[in-house]
Amino acid sequence: MKGGPFHILVLGKEGVGKTAVVVRYLTGRYLSEYAHADENVYERTVNVDGKSVSIKITDVGGKNIERKASNKDLLFKVDGVVIVYSVTDRHSFDVAEAIVDWMKKDQKNSFPIPIVLLGNKCDLDHSRVVAKQNAGDEDELEWRNSGYMISDCSACSGSDTTIVKVFKKLIQKIQERREMVSRTPKKLSTNPLSSPRLLRATLRRFSVFNRERTSSM
Numbered sequence: 001m002k003g004g005p006f007h008i009l010v011l012g013k014e015g016v017g018k019t020a021v022v023v024r025y026l027t028g029r030y031l032s033e034y035a036h037a038d039e040n041v042y043e044r045t046v047n048v049d050g051k052s053v054s055i056k057i058t059d060v061g062g063k064n065i066e067r068k069a070s071n072k073d074l075l076f077k078v079d080g081v082v083i084v085y086s087v088t089d090r091h092s093f094d095v096a097e098a099i100v101d102w103m104k105k106d107q108k109n110s111f112p113i114p115i116v117l118l119g120n121k122c123d124l125d126h127s128r129v130v131a132k133q134n135a136g137d138e139d140e141l142e143w144r145n146s147g148y149m150i151s152d153c154s155a156c157s158g159s160d161t162t163i164v165k166v167f168k169k170l171i172q173k174i175q176e177r178r179e180m181v182s183r184t185p186k187k188l189s190t191n192p193l194s195s196p197r198l199l200r201a202t203l204r205r206f207s208v209f210n211r212e213r214t215s216s217m
């Protein structure tokens with residue numbers, strides 16, 4: 001298992017607010033417009049449970065998300081993933097759900113990479129088309145079986161506590177996972193996404209993105 005900063009990948013359909021979420025987490029601020037970069041990388045030291053933790057967040061632009069989300073290089077060495085959708089865009093949820101599905105399915109080892117599914121723009125309640133998840137109450141933010149968590153949030157509403165709590169929980173989970181992996185004999189494969197077979201399967205799955213999907217979550 002690699003050392004170094006905890007690498008968190010942020011993925012999701014174009015315009016769902018990935019950059020807004022990350023900027024809100026790191027700075028506490030919300031700007032209404034963000035430059036559309038193919039990739040933004042932020043390296044910071046954050047305080048979690050009284051300890052300084054180095055993190056690296058890669059915020060991947062949502063254009064061509066099907067291709068990017070199946071990019072082996074991008075997914076190969078991450079410690080945690082945040083998949084953002086907009087509660088006002090059903091297709092963005094379908095895309096997010098498809099990414100979660102294949103990641104969970106392909107993680108056959110005992111140390112799955114933690115994944116957070118984040119429903120952004122919950123301030124736009126009148127335009128909501130995806131069912132409500134918990135509002136970020138700390139007690140409700142729980143890891144479900146196979147290591148994923150789902151929450152609504154808003155990058156622009158008054159309080160940024162949900163986003164901060166979600167990232168905190170993710171960092172704690174990454175920390176736990178690294179500790180468990182470091183205590184495990186090396187012969188166990190801990191990288192879930194290394195097989196070309198998985199990559200091919202992934203690419204096939206992404207070809208269904210534009211079809212209507214039935215929620216299974």
Ligand SMILES: Nc1nc2c(ncn2[C@@H]2O[C@H](COP(=O)(O)OP(=O)(O)OP(=O)(O)O)[C@@H](O)[C@H]2O)c(=O)[nH]1
Pocket residue numbers: 012013014015016017018019020021031032033034035036037060061062063120121122123124153154155156157
């Ligand atoms: N109402 C509302 N608007 C938001 C929120 N988060 C982001 N937006 C708006 O949504 C638009 C897209 O936000 P971005 O952060 O650029 O989205 P992105 O997912 O990074 O977009 P790409 O980089 O193109 O993939 C911007 O106009 C934001 O101001 C939110 O929580 N609520």
